[in-house]
Amino acid sequence: MYSPLRLDPAALMGEIAAFQRKLSAGMGNLKHQREPEYANTPRELVYREDKLSLWHMKGQGKPTAKTPTLIVYALVNTVWMTDLQDDRSLVRNLLEQGEDIYLLDWGYPDGTDRWLTLDDYINGYLDRCVDAVRKHAGVDAINTLGICQGGTFSLCYAATHPEKVKNLITMVTPVDFQTPDNMLSNWSRAIDVDQFVDTMGNIPAELLNWVYLTLKPVRLNQQKYVSLVDILDNPKELQNFLRMERWIFDSPDQAGEAFREFIKEFYQQNKLIKGDVVIGGKPVDLGMITQPVLNIFAEQDHLVPPDASRALGRHVGTTDYTQLAFKGGHIGIYVSGRAQREVPPAIHQWLSTRN
Amino acid sequence: MADQASDLLRDYQALAQHSWDAWTRYLQQQSAPSYAAHAASTPHYGAGDDVLARSMAALKGYGEWLHGAIGSGLGQAPADWQQSLQSLFSNMGGQPFAHAFGSLDSDAARSFTQMWQSWMQANPSMAGGFKFDVEHMAAFGYTRERQLQQQALLAAMQDYLAQSNKYQALIQRANNEGFERLQAKLAELADAKRQVESLKGLYDLWVDAAEEAYAQIALSEEFRQAYGEMVNAQSRVRQLQQEQLEAMCAELGMPTRSEVMALGKRMHELRREVRANAATGGTDEIAALRAEVAALKRQLTGKPEQAKAAAKKAPARSSKREQEKEAVVRRAKPAAAVVARKSVVRGATRTRK
Numbered sequence: 001m002y003s004p005l006r007l008d009p010a011a012l013m014g015e016i017a018a019f020q021r022k023l024s025a026g027m028g029n030l031k032h033q034r035e036p037e038y039a040n041t042p043r044e045l046v047y048r049e050d051k052l053s054l055w056h057m058k059g060q061g062k063p064t065a066k067t068p069t070l071i072v073y074a075l076v077n078t079v080w081m082t083d084l085q086d087d088r089s090l091v092r093n094l095l096e097q098g099e100d101i102y103l104l105d106w107g108y109p110d111g112t113d114r115w116l117t118l119d120d121y122i123n124g125y126l127d128r129c130v131d132a133v134r135k136h137a138g139v140d141a142i143n144t145l146g147i148c149q150g151g152t153f154s155l156c157y158a159a160t161h162p163e164k165v166k167n168l169i170t171m172v173t174p175v176d177f178q179t180p181d182n183m184l185s186n187w188s189r190a191i192d193v194d195q196f197v198d199t200m201g202n203i204p205a206e207l208l209n210w211v212y213l214t215l216k217p218v219r220l221n222q223q224k225y226v227s228l229v230d231i232l233d234n235p236k237e238l239q240n241f242l243r244m245e246r247w248i249f250d251s252p253d254q255a256g257e258a259f260r261e262f263i264k265e266f267y268q269q270n271k272l273i274k275g276d277v278v279i280g281g282k283p284v285d286l287g288m289i290t291q292p293v294l295n296i297f298a299e300q301d302h303l304v305p306p307d308a309s310r311a312l313g314r315h316v317g318t319t320d321y322t323q324l325a326f327k328g329g330h331i332g333i334y335v336s337g338r339a340q341r342e343v344p345p346a347i348h349q350w351l352s353t354r355n
Numbered sequence: 356m357a358d359q360a361s362d363l364l365r366d367y368q369a370l371a372q373h374s375w376d377a378w379t380r381y382l383q384q385q386s387a388p389s390y391a392a393h394a395a396s397t398p399h400y401g402a403g404d405d406v407l408a409r410s411m412a413a414l415k416g417y418g419e420w421l422h423g424a425i426g427s428g429l430g431q432a433p434a435d436w437q438q439s440l441q442s443l444f445s446n447m448g449g450q451p452f453a454h455a456f457g458s459l460d461s462d463a464a465r466s467f468t469q470m471w472q473s474w475m476q477a478n479p480s481m482a483g484g485f486k487f488d489v490e491h492m493a494a495f496g497y498t499r500e501r502q503l504q505q506q507a508l509l510a511a512m513q514d515y516l517a518q519s520n521k522y523q524a525l526i527q528r529a530n531n532e533g534f535e536r537l538q539a540k541l542a543e544l545a546d547a548k549r550q551v552e553s554l555k556g557l558y559d560l561w562v563d564a565a566e567e568a569y570a571q572i573a574l575s576e577e578f579r580q581a582y583g584e585m586v587n588a589q590s591r592v593r594q595l596q597q598e599q600l601e602a603m604c605a606e607l608g609m610p611t612r613s614e615v616m617a618l619g620k621r622m623h624e625l626r627r628e629v630r631a632n633a634a635t636g637g638t639d640e641i642a643a644l645r646a647e648v649a650a651l652k653r654q655l656t657g658k659p660e661q662a663k664a665a666a667k668k669a670p671a672r673s674s675k676r677e678q679e680k681e682a683v684v685r686r687a688k689p690a691a692a693v694v695a696r697k698s699v700v701r702g703a704t705r706t707r708k
Contacts (some may be wrong), residue, residue, distance in 0.1 A: 004544035005440075006552050007430030015554055016421050023414065030410070033688040035621065114616065124630070183573050190583020201596065201616065215573075216566055224563045225413035226555075246468045 014263035019229065026232020036243035041092050047132035051107030054129045055211070056136065058280040059078045059095030067355045068100040068137040069164050072157075074149035075121070075207060075258065077251045079105050082147070082332050085243055088335040093344035099312060099351065102142075104150075114201050116255040117279030118262065122156050122192045130157070130164050141166040143351060148172050148304060148330075152266065156311070157195045159290050160282040167354050169347060172330050175286075176311035178270045180193060183215055184303065188267040197260040215302055216262045232256075244335070273315050286312070292320035296343065301330040305344045379530055417558070417567050435536065442536045504602075507597040515588040529572045533565030603705045 047054040068197025071091070073079035082103070083091040104126070109116065118299050133142050141164050146154025158165040169287070177185050213220045231237035271277045277284040293316055297309035306325065313321055324346055326333050333339050378410050427443035429436070494502035540560055544550065551557050601611045633641075 002545045002549055003434065003436045004541040005429065005557065006550040007557070009425075010554075012430055012554055016425070019421070019555075020418075101409060112619055112622070115620045120623070120627070122389070123465070151472050181574065183570070186579045187582045190587075192580050194582075195587060195590045195594065199593045201612075216570065221409075222413040222416055223559070225410035226417045228410055229414070247396045258488070263483050316539050321572050325551045337357060 011174045013294055016068055022232065023229050026229060029235070029238060030218060030228075033242055036246055038243070038247075039085050039089045039092060041083050041095070041256070046102065046130060046136050047157070048163060049125065049128060051109055051113065051156060052125055052129070053105045053107065054132055055105065057091050057101040057103055057282040058097060059092075059101075061098075064098035064227070065100050065351065065355055067093070067139060067143050067244055067351075068133055069169075069351070070102045070104060070133050071096045071147050072104050072111075072126065072150035072154050073106065074250065075106055075254055076149060077228060077247065079103055079147075080250075081247055081331070084247060085240065088337075088340060088341075089245075090334050090344060093340060094347065097344055097348035099348060100137065102129075103280050104129050105351045106252065108201060109255045111202065113255045115257050117257050117280075118153075118156075118265075120314075121255075121258055122153050122278040123160070123282065124181065126157055127151060127161060127164075129333055130143045130161070132349045134164065143167040143169065143321065143355075144175060145169040145171065145347070147228055147280050148251040149173070149262070152272065155272070155286060155289065155316075156284045158278065158291060159284045159286060160279065160288075162288065165291055167292045167294070167351060168289065169296070170309070171294070171296045172301055172304045172333060173312070174266070175315065176270065176273050176308050177267045179305050179307040179311075181305045183310055184211075184259070184268050188263050191263070193260050194261045194269070197256045200256065202256050205253050208254065209249060212303070244331075272338055272347035273311055285317075286315040287317040290318050291315050292322075292354050293318050294322045294324065294347065296324045296326060296346070297349070298326050298328050298330055298333045300328060300332075303330045318355075374447050388685070420558065421554055429554075429557075432455070436541075440541070444537075488563070504595065504599055508592070508599070511588065511595050512680045515585070518581070518585040518588040525572055525578055529569040530565065532568035536564035536568050537561050550587045553681065569627055633657075 043055040043059040044058060046056050071079065073080055073082070083089045084170065086092070091101055091103065105191070106125075113256075130142060134140065143195060144154045144158065144165055144167075146152070146169070151170035152175070154165075154168060155173070155175070160169045174182075178189075184202060200207075212213070228241060231241060265271045265277055269276070272284065274288070275283070275285045293312070295309060295312045297304070297306050299306055301309075310323065313323055326339065326343065328336050328338060333343060421448055423443055427439050427446065429439045429443060432439070465533075496504065537560060540563070541551070551560060595659075596611060601613060604611045
C-alpha cells in the first residue's frame, strides 16, 4: 500500500531541532517588542458624548467628494481596524481617493452604560453623530458606511431616518441572522439571554473573545501561534502580527441591555428580514431603504457568512443595489493586500457616480 | 434515625461555614492579578507578555505533539503509517482540542473557573462526588431560607456539571471525528500518489481535518442545545452565587449590585425622558419659561416696559403667582418643573407618571 507519509526519522529530528532553534532565537525578539501603534491617521474631534467620539479624518489634500461618509463600526472590537497601519488602512485609502471620512468610535462602555438600549445607540448616539457630521460638513444628508453590526445599525438607521442618509454602504453586515452556516447564530439560539444579561450585566469583552476564538479553536488558539515562529526573526512582520493581536484583544465590553436586544431580536428571532424590528417605537422596514446601497461581503467570512449579507438584496427597497463579493475573510477585507487594492477604489467609484 | 438527623445538621453547618470560607478565599484570589489581566486588555496594550503567554501555551501543545510524533514511530515503518498515526493520536488523548478549549487566557472564563474551584475546595465532599438529595430534602429551622439557597446552589452546580459534561462529550466527538477525517485526507493523498513530507505538513492537515469536524458538530442542533444548556446552567450558578453575595453585602451594610443596577436604570430612564421632552416641544416650552423668568426679573429691577413686551411673547398662563411658583420649582428641579407646569396647564393637580 502506498504511504501518504514520507517522514524520514532523521529529517523529522532535523525539523524539530530547526523549530526549536528558531523558537529560542525568536522569543527574545517577541519579548522585547515595543507596543505596536495603529496607523493614527491625523484626525479632528468633532463631537463627543459619554464614551463615544466622532472623528473627522484628515487626508493629505482636501476631499473632492461633496458628501461626507460616516464609518459606523460594530460595538464589538474597535473601529481602528479601519485604520490599522500605514499600508493597511481603509480610512487612509478612502481619503487618498478624495472621500471625506468621519469615523465613529463607540468607546468602552462601563457599568453606567449597562442600560443603554439599541434605541439609545441608533436613534440616540448614531443620530446625534449623523447630525454632527451634517452640521460640520454643511450638508443635509450624508453617506454611511456600516461595518458588521455597525452595518446592521446603519440599515436600521437608514430605514428610520431616510432623509439624513444619501447613500448606504454595508460591509460584512449580517441581515439574515439564521443562515445554516452561521455558527454564532446556532450557538446563541438556545441561550436564555435574559438570564445571561441579568447575571452578567455588561457582557465582558474577554468572554466574547473566547466565543470568537472557539469558532475555529485549533486554528485560532494554536496554529496561529505555531505559524508565528516563522516570522519571529522578521521585525516588520512581527510588528504587524502584534498590531493585529492588539486589535483583536482590544475589545470593549457590551452594554448589557443592547446586547440582550440584539441577540434576542436579531439572532434568535431574525426579525430584521421579517420586518418586525421596532427600535424606539419606530418600525424598521428594510423595504423603506430607497437610497442607493452598496453591499460588500467576504466570501470566506466565518463570523458573518456571505449568505447572511447577500440576503440584503432580497429585502432592501432600493432599485439601485450593488453587491460586491471580496475574496477573503471578515478581517482580511480591511487589512489584506488585496483589500487595499480592491475595496477602497470600488467604494470610491461607486460613490463618485452617486454623490 | 436521630443520628442521621444530626449528621444532616452537621453537614448543613459545615456547608454554610465552607460557603463563607469559599467567598472569602474567592474574593482574596480575585484581587490584583485578575484586575491586572483586565487592565491589560484595555486600549493601553502592555508589552508582548500577553501574546507571549498565549503563544507559549500554544507552542507547548505543538511541541508535545512533535515529540509525540517521534515517539509514535511515524516514518520508521512506512507500511504501518495508519498504526503509527493511531498511536500518535491515541497517546495525545485529545490534547490539541483540550488545549484549544482549556488553556484560553480568558479573564471571564477564568473568573468563573476560580469561583467554581473555590466552591469545590470549600465543599470537598462535593468534589469527590457529593450526593446531596437536594430535591427531596426539607429545609427547617431558623436558617431555613439559607438552607434553601444552598440547596438551590448545589442543584445548580450539579446541573452545570452535567451540562458541561455533555458539551465536553461533543468536543471529544469532534476530536475523534477530526482524526477520522485526517485518515480520510491521507488516504486521498495516497490514492493520488502524493505524500506529506514534514511534521508541520501533517499538523496543518490535521488542523484542517479537526476544524472541519468541529464545524460540522458546532453547527448541529445537538450542539446548539448543549451549548445553550451549558451557558444557561453557568448563568444559573452565577445568579445564585450573586444572590448569596448580595445577602452577605446587605448584612455588612454594603451597597449591593442590584441597588447599583437600579440606580443606573433610573438614570437612563430619566435621560430618555429629558431627551424626549426636549424633542417633543420641550425646547419651546423651556424657552417660553425662560422668557417669562427674564420678564419677571426685569420687572423686579424696574423695567416694566420691557417686561410687558417679553410677557406678551410668552404663551398665556394661568396667573402670575403660578408662574412665579413654577419658575422657582424649575430652578430647583428642572424635570419636576416640566411635570408640574403641564399639570397646571391641564388644570389638574395630579402628577404625571
